[in-house]
Amino acid sequence: MEPRHPPRRHCDPRSYRRPHRHPGPRSCAELGSPAVRGAADPAAEDVRAGRVPAPTPSRRWRARPDRRPWDCGCSAPCTPWCCSGKRRTWPCTTRGRRWDDPGAAWEPFRRAVAEHPDHIAGWMRRPPQTNEVGRANQLIAGLLAVTDALGLPEPPPVRLLELGASAGLNLRADRFRVRAGPGGREFAWGDPGSPVVLDGAWRDGAPPPRLATAAARVPAPVVVERLGCDVDPLDPLDPADALALRAYLWPDLPHRAERLAGALALAREVPARVVRQGAADFLAGTELRPGTLTVVWHSVMRQYVPPAEWSRAEAELDRLGRAGRGPGSGWFAHLAFEPRRVGGVHRFVLTARLGDGPQEVLAEAHPWGLDARATETTALDG
Structure with a gap:
């Protein structure tokens, strides 16, 4: 799925004045999703260290960089590829997959961020829409x-x-x-x-x-x-x-x-x-x-x-x-x-x-x- 609005180029990670800390990575494991935490924690570390381009978040997230919902934001850009069958970018959406090793989510997710920055940036600018x-x-x-x-x-x-x-x-x-x-x-x-x-x-x-x-x-x-x-x-x-x-x-x-x-x-x-x-x-x-x-x-x-x-x-x-x-x-x-x-x-x-x-x-x-x-x-x- 393409983002609704033309994505801007990813920004320099040094422009974030506060670290990408959010209760989400910890809480998502507590709520039963170790796979998402397996991607969210190292994602925050990589962005801080400048190892991958930082996706441009939504205006709401930029206003509160200490509270960006990485738990939703980091998983959402990769899920559409898997749901649509176009790309097996993130293996946790593969049917029947067991997540005994939640860290297995990290490398596929990191490759997706590095290889598709515009797609990731477009999703990170969207407000989360879980409609639980x-x-x-x-x-x-x-x-x-x-x-x-x-x-x-x-x-x-x-x-x-x-x-x-x-x-x-x-x-x-x-x-x-x-x-x-x-x-x-x-x-x-x-x-x-x-x-x-x-x-x-x-x-x-x-x-x-x-x-x-x-x-x-x-x-x-x-x-x-x-x-x-x-x-x-x-x-x-x-x-x-x-x-x-x-x-x-x-x-x-x-x-x-x-x-x-x-x-x-x-x-x-x-x-x-x-x-x-x-x-x-x-x-x-x-x-x-x-x-x-x-x-x-x-x-x-x-x-x-x-x-x-x-x-x-x-x-x-x-x-x-x-x-x-x-x-x-x-x-x-x-x-x-x-x-x-x-x-x-x-x-x-x-x-x-x-x-x-x-x-x-x-x-x-x-x-x-x-x-x-x-x-x-x-x-x-x-």
């Missing part, structure tokens, strides 16, 4: 909780609005199958025939009692609108954009690729729209509708929004919360699955706010939204 489908587990749990909290005889129709929606895959989350326990025998929610199955959704085999009760009471929400925003949206029906989504998944984690493939298949059946717009402007143009529950949700995107824009977005969320008074005006809920500081430690937590009520912490989970559990946390730092 597993995070829908948390968003759906929040949706069921706020719907149940309305206390209505019948759940109202739902409008799903997503900030930082990427390709909008999670705007179809109500069509996913969520399971916990062996074979989903302890907990299951959603369409049994869905191409997207979120196994291992809850660590203890079932959600916390409040969320389990909500799931039983709201077996199938009626979604009447699916609309998202993103500063650089992707089209899941476009083969090139679908390949980009695959490229940003760590290639030695096939279960993530399986979830993505199912979500791409579902996108062909269930329409959703993602507009090219920032979060604050998108919310400024949003109004409630009588008789419907308008839900604004987002997952692991807040860190990418400039502080000034996020302040504007929060003001708009407050406005919508005040407006959601009942059937005549419509109801409003804000759901977020984001990394937040709890007791000085970053944890990925699900928060919910119904109308202008208080924010509640409902659960916490693995960064990809699965293996979720109840949390004793009631307050967040800051």
Whole structure:
């Protein structure tokens, strides 16, 4: 896949004033991808030492050189060649490959950087677009909780609005199958025939009692609108954009690729729209509708929004919360699955706010939204 914009020539590695350090190379091994760490760690060392040309990163990465996501950025440029079958540049995408030696990823990756600097630079300038489908587990749990909290005889129709929606895959989350326990025998929610199955959704085999009760009471929400925003949206029906989504998944984690493939298949059946717009402007143009529950949700995107824009977005969320008074005006809920500081430690937590009520912490989970559990946390730092 060629980059969408003509790539600039790679820059002198000496122009980076701060080292290419990012928590990603260490965390990607902790999250189950030793192959990516096997490429990311020595990649950073080679760039610092000037042994290979430094790819020109995106404007966002240049602004925070200490936090460049090498875990996604270093793997993405090589994955499209392997997925398309054009080139076996990085062997970790070869079917059946076992990664007993994660260091085996390094030499093929280094050759790719040295031999194809323009291709690498084009990808490194793109913001990562993982659109992780597993995070829908948390968003759906929040949706069921706020719907149940309305206390209505019948759940109202739902409008799903997503900030930082990427390709909008999670705007179809109500069509996913969520399971916990062996074979989903302890907990299951959603369409049994869905191409997207979120196994291992809850660590203890079932959600916390409040969320389990909500799931039983709201077996199938009626979604009447699916609309998202993103500063650089992707089209899941476009083969090139679908390949980009695959490229940003760590290639030695096939279960993530399986979830993505199912979500791409579902996108062909269930329409959703993602507009090219920032979060604050998108919310400024949003109004409630009588008789419907308008839900604004987002997952692991807040860190990418400039502080000034996020302040504007929060003001708009407050406005919508005040407006959601009942059937005549419509109801409003804000759901977020984001990394937040709890007791000085970053944890990925699900928060919910119904109308202008208080924010509640409902659960916490693995960064990809699965293996979720109840949390004793009631307050967040800051």
